[in-house]
Amino acid sequence: xxxxxxxxxxxxxxxxxxxxxxxxxxxxxxxxxxxxxxxxxxxxxxxxxxxxxxxxxxxxxxxxxxxxxxxxxxxxxxxxxxxxxxxxxxxxxxxxxxxxxxxxxxxxxxxxxxxxxxxxxxxxxxxxxxxxxxxxxxxxxxxxxxxxxxxxxxxxxxxxxxxxxxxxxxxxxxxxxxxxxxxxxxxxxxxxxxxxxxxxxxxxxxxxxxxxxxxxxxxxxxxxxxxxxxxxxxxxxxxxxxxxxxxxxxxxxxxxxxxxxxxxxxxxxxxxxxxxxxxxxxxxxxxxxxxxxxxxxxxxxxxxxxxxxxxxxxxxxxxxxxxxxxxxxxxxxxxxxxxxxxxxxxxxxxxxxxxxxxxxxxxxxxxxxxxxxxxxxxxxxxxxxxxxxxxxxxxxxxxxxxxxxxxxxxxxxxxxxxxxxxxxxxxxxxxxxxxxxxxxxxxxxxxxxxxxxxxxxxx
Numbered sequence: 013x014x015x016x017x018x019x020x021x022x023x024x025x026x027x028x029x030x031x032x033x034x035x036x037x038x039x040x041x042x043x044x045x046x047x048x049x050x051x052x053x054x055x056x057x058x059x060x061x062x063x064x065x066x067x068x069x070x071x072x073x074x075x076x077x078x079x080x081x082x083x084x085x086x087x088x089x090x091x092x093x094x095x096x097x098x099x100x101x102x103x104x105x106x107x108x109x110x111x112x113x114x115x116x117x118x119x120x121x122x123x124x125x126x127x128x129x130x131x132x133x134x135x136x137x138x139x140x141x142x143x144x145x146x147x148x149x150x151x152x153x154x155x156x157x158x159x160x161x162x163x164x165x166x167x168x169x170x171x172x173x174x175x176x177x178x179x180x181x182x183x184x185x186x187x188x189x190x191x192x193x194x195x196x197x198x199x200x201x202x203x204x205x206x207x208x209x210x211x212x213x214x215x216x217x218x219x220x221x222x223x224x225x226x227x228x229x230x231x232x233x234x235x236x237x238x239x240x241x242x243x244x245x246x247x248x249x250x251x252x253x254x255x256x257x258x259x260x261x262x263x264x265x266x267x268x269x270x271x272x273x274x275x276x277x278x279x280x281x282x283x284x285x286x287x288x289x290x291x292x293x294x295x296x297x298x299x300x301x302x303x304x305x306x307x308x309x310x311x312x313x314x315x316x317x318x319x320x321x322x323x324x325x326x327x328x329x330x331x332x333x334x335x336x337x338x339x340x341x342x343x344x345x346x347x348x349x350x351x352x353x354x355x356x357x358x359x360x361x362x363x364x365x366x367x368x369x370x371x372x373x374x375x376x377x378x379x380x381x382x383x384x385x386x387x388x389x390x391x392x393x394x395x396x397x398x399x400x401x402x403x404x405x406x407x408x409x410x411x412x413x414x415x416x417x418x419x420x421x422x423x424x425x426x427x428x429x430x431x432x433x434x435x436x437x438x439x440x441x442x443x444x445x446x447x448x449x450x451x452x453x454x455x456x457x458x459x460x461x462x463x464x465x466x467x468x469x470x471x
Contacts, residue, residue: 027079031072039068082111089118098126149230155223157182157191169230171205190215190228198233209234256301263297266290317353317447324348324398324405331361332396338369343397350405350469352448357469360441360452361396364409364465367438368394371413371463400471404450407467415456415463445469 021029042064046057085102092100101119106112143150143163152161158181162174170177170185182191189199190213199211210233218225270290273283280286325347332340350357376391395410438454445452450469457464 023083024076024080028072028076031075032068035068035072039064086114086118089115089122093118093122093125096129098122098129147232151187151190151228151230153182153191153226153228155225157226159185159187160225166230169204169206187228189213190230191226199230207232260301263294266293317356317444319351319353319448321349322352322354322357324350324407327354327358328361328396328398328407331358331365334362335365335369335394338373338391339393340365340369341393341395343395345398346400348398348400348405348471350471352469353444356444357448357467360444360467361407361409363438363441364467365394365396368409368411368413368463368465372411375413375461401468403471404468405471407469409465409467410457410462411464412460412462415461416454441467 043061046052046060046064050057052060089100089102092098101122102115106116146163147165149166149169150161150163151159151166154160159178162170162177167174167177172185177185182188186204193213195215197213199213204211212231212233214229216227216229218227267290270287273279273286324345328342332342372391372394392412394412396408397410398405398407400406438452442452445467448469450467452468453466455464455466456462
């Protein structure tokens with residue numbers, strides 16, 4: 013059985029009753045004096061009674077009306093703000109009374125909301141313009157994998173207008189790999205209706221209306237790759253041309269001089285010695301050119317790593333035993349096994365330790381003397397250590413050499429500051445590290461002079 017509802021007074025009635033009760037004692041006292049304590053005539057008593065009651069009720073309804081009108085005005089203003097109409101303002105918004113303070117705050121709120129809406133509209137218009145003009149395909153999917161937003165480039169990529177693809181799932185429009193695959197990657201074998209080539213994809217998550225969505229950006233990498241390939245070929249041609257000219261120019265000059273000498277009817281007494289010297293120079297330059305081409309072939313044909321479990325401790329001790337020119341100290345690290353191509357990583361460590369030893373000896377004996385002066389202490393040892401940092405195993409080779417002078421040329425192929433260097437050692441080391449999903453970084457020491465080579469490999 014439902015409970016009977018009680019008739020409660022609303023706010024307007026509460027105000028009216030409160031005002032009537034406030035004036036009721038004065039009315040009762042006035043009536044008592046008029047009817048019982050005075051000697052006025054009945055006509056005067058009725059007239060004054062009607063005036064008292066009329067003024068009492070009139071003022072009560074006036075107070076109620078003033079309170080209700082102010083509240084209705086605030087309600088209308090707030091309703092307009094809720095509906096998005098920020099142009100309406102309240103009159104009488106003065107700071108000299110409580111109601112004026114409320115009206116002023118409502119007007120300020122309306123001005124702030126108006127400015128925010130204008131800014132949001134301008135930002136949305138700018139975003140739409142950028143999305144339409146950018147040469148990158150943008151797709152937005154809801155939590156169910158249904159396409160909700162696509163820009164002009166996306167429509168061109170799928171060769172379909174927006175009305176035909178909006179509301180369809182990712183597999184239906186050929187973007188299943190973009191939704192179900194990794195967040196970033198290259199779509200190698202994907203041919204879209206609007207174009208073919210290599211595509212770079214990036215997926216990020218965002219929320220709209222409290223629900224998760226996926227934003228997929230697909231960019232054509234073909235032009236960028238062609239430009240990089242062209243630059244790589246140009247750099248390679250410059251390097252090869254420089255090295256070939258360095259060898260061919262003296263060979264051509266000496267060959268011409270020897271030819272001219274052999275054509276002379278009268279030759280010097282030591283012409284055979286000059287001939288042998290010239291041919292020896294030609295042979296040395298040809299041998300140097302051959303070494304350069306072998307080094308280039310080695311750099312271009314680096315095999316992919318064949319990974320197998322490899323213990324770090326015996327690997328480092330085996331590598332250190334190969335260095336006999338200077339002391340190499342091993343700082344023991346944790347027992348760890350790394351999945352890697354052992355011979356390739358061994359070659360990297362050999363190269364890094366070799367460079368560290370040569371740099372340390374160079375700093376200790378800058379004049380290239382065979383033996384350091386007796387009064388100088390021996391150069392500090394090269395230190396090799398390893399540790400586990402996050403998901404990687406870090407190998408550190410620390411030397412006491414002069415440090416890195418110009419870091420921009422460290423990994424430039426065929427660039428070297430050593431007279432007998434080939435300029436491919438560090439390039440090969442970094443390429444091997446990257447083929448293992450790792451990295452190689454060289455940086456100067458901060459505590460003293462020297463360099464630290466850091467090789468990172470996935471644990």
